[in-house]
Amino acid sequence: MAKVSIIIPTYNVEMYLVECMESVVRQTLKDIEIICINDGSTDSSLEILKRYAEKDDRIIIVDKENGGYGIAMNIGLEKATGEYIGIVEPDDFVPINMYEDLYEIAKENNLDFVKADFYRFKRNDNNGNMELTYNHLSDDAGNYNKVFNPSQTPAAVNYIMNTWSGIYKREFLEEYGIRHNETPGASFQDNGFFFQTFAFAKRAMIINKPYYMNRRDNPNSSVHSRDKVYCVNVEYDYIREILTEHPQVWERFKYVYWRKKYSNYVFTLNRIGNEYKKEYVDCISKEFKRAEQLGELRQDAFPVTQWSGVQFLIKDPEGYYRLCTAPGGAAAAAEIEKIKNSNSYKLGFALTSIPRKIKKKLKALKKKLKK
Numbered sequence: 001m002a003k004v005s006i007i008i009p010t011y012n013v014e015m016y017l018v019e020c021m022e023s024v025v026r027q028t029l030k031d032i033e034i035i036c037i038n039d040g041s042t043d044s045s046l047e048i049l050k051r052y053a054e055k056d057d058r059i060i061i062v063d064k065e066n067g068g069y070g071i072a073m074n075i076g077l078e079k080a081t082g083e084y085i086g087i088v089e090p091d092d093f094v095p096i097n098m099y100e101d102l103y104e105i106a107k108e109n110n111l112d113f114v115k116a117d118f119y120r121f122k123r124n125d126n127n128g129n130m131e132l133t134y135n136h137l138s139d140d141a142g143n144y145n146k147v148f149n150p151s152q153t154p155a156a157v158n159y160i161m162n163t164w165s166g167i168y169k170r171e172f173l174e175e176y177g178i179r180h181n182e183t184p185g186a187s188f189q190d191n192g193f194f195f196q197t198f199a200f201a202k203r204a205m206i207i208n209k210p211y212y213m214n215r216r217d218n219p220n221s222s223v224h225s226r227d228k229v230y231c232v233n234v235e236y237d238y239i240r241e242i243l244t245e246h247p248q249v250w251e252r253f254k255y256v257y258w259r260k261k262y263s264n265y266v267f268t269l270n271r272i273g274n275e276y277k278k279e280y281v282d283c284i285s286k287e288f289k290r291a292e293q294l295g296e297l298r299q300d301a302f303p304v305t306q307w308s309g310v311q312f313l314i315k316d317p318e319g320y321y322r323l324c325t326a327p328g329g330a331a332a333a334a335e336i337e338k339i340k341n342s343n344s345y346k347l348g349f350a351l352t353s354i355p356r357k358i359k360k361k362l363k364a365l366k367k368k369l370k371k
Contacts, residue, residue: 002033002058004099004167005082008090009072010049011039016091016215017048023093023213025056029100034059035076040066045090070180070189077179084167091215092164098211102167105205109147112201115159115166118212135160135214137206144208150198151249154256157198161260163190165212168197176200181238187231191264195239195257199249229276232264233283255301258291262302262310269324278321285317 006024010017024034036059038046046063053059062075077085084106086099098116106114120133137159138144150156172178178196180189198204236257243250243257265284272280288310291297299307313320 002082003029003031003103004084004086005033005035005076005080005170006086006088006099007073007076007080008034008036008088009039009069009076010036010041010045010090011066011069011072012041012043012045013090014041014043014045014048017045020088020090020093021048021052023096024088025052025059026096027094027099028097029103032058032099033080033082035079036061037072037076038063039068039072040064068182068184068189069187070182073180073189073193074182077173080170082170085170085173086167087164089164089214093213095211095213099167101209101211102207105207106167106169109203109205111147111169111203111205112150112172113166113168113197114205114207115162116207116212117210118162118165118214119210120214120216122215122217133216134210136208137165141208144206147203147205150201150204152252154253157195157253157256157260159206161191161194162212162214163193163197164214172201173197181235183231183234183238184227187228188235188264191232191235191260192239192242195253195260196242199243199246199253226276229268229272229280230283232268233287236261236264254296255298258288258297259301259306262288262306266309274325277324281313281317281321281324285313285320288314 008020008024013020024032034056036049036053038049038061046061049059049061053061060079062079064072064075073087084103086102088094102114102116105111115137117137118135120135122131123129124131138156143156143159148156168178176196178193178200181192183189239257240250243253269277269280288297292314297310302310309320
């Protein structure tokens, strides 16, 4: 049995795949298996994988028709035999010591999973230079480098969402049947996997050392396909379905579920074409109104700005939509609502309203005198 199985779901990434594969096959941890799922690529991705497999018997290739990210990942999880499982997206890459370091930490502490900080990067098309941005999983230094129980720590779901900056004990994933949602395409299906790992793990750790290199050459690409607009909604319906099968788990996680859901809805609103935004805002406004009626929203689960945005979305979806199509998008809508709810704004409004009231009374008095 390998110490770590590394799953690489692959679809039309010939430009980046060599860099990815080189980083994986050169890992200082040699006792690994590398499971490459070719999801019906129409470029030279499969040929690249085959060239590597000819030289390295640790590489397993599964060639299949295109079915989407969730299906590809689940095939990889079923094939994996390693003690722990890692995930590498085929347009990303990893430092050569990543899996040796994480495996040692996981074994030493008997962890269900361990995750590390990571870099997002872009390459300059002109000179090839790399622009790096350090991403902390948590903004609280006290959360790092210690064992914690995610299943009893709902707030940990607010760590930066990713599934690839760590490793997961295969036995743990099997015990709870943790898999990806098998919807078509490749949008948001990692959210369900992420949520399940935090809802059911008993021993985990996050590390304040960056390893994984996550490509963001086109972070602001827009979505102009109706099929993709509602992908995140479908994924969060899937997450809710899983969590509500365990009433105690749902009771603990329902408030952070809605916070995470709102964050992803805002992200989607900033990416989808304007032609879909009105319909989308109306849809999610109804969702949050229903959640409020069911008592599933709690103010202290949200940052102040987000809570203001949620209230704005519920009370005035038309106004929320107008701000979403203005510069700044949904984030601006939340910020404006926060300002409107502030004490200073209310005081200022009250003070400026006094002269208006006096003017109205003077006008009324003048009319009476004329009569």
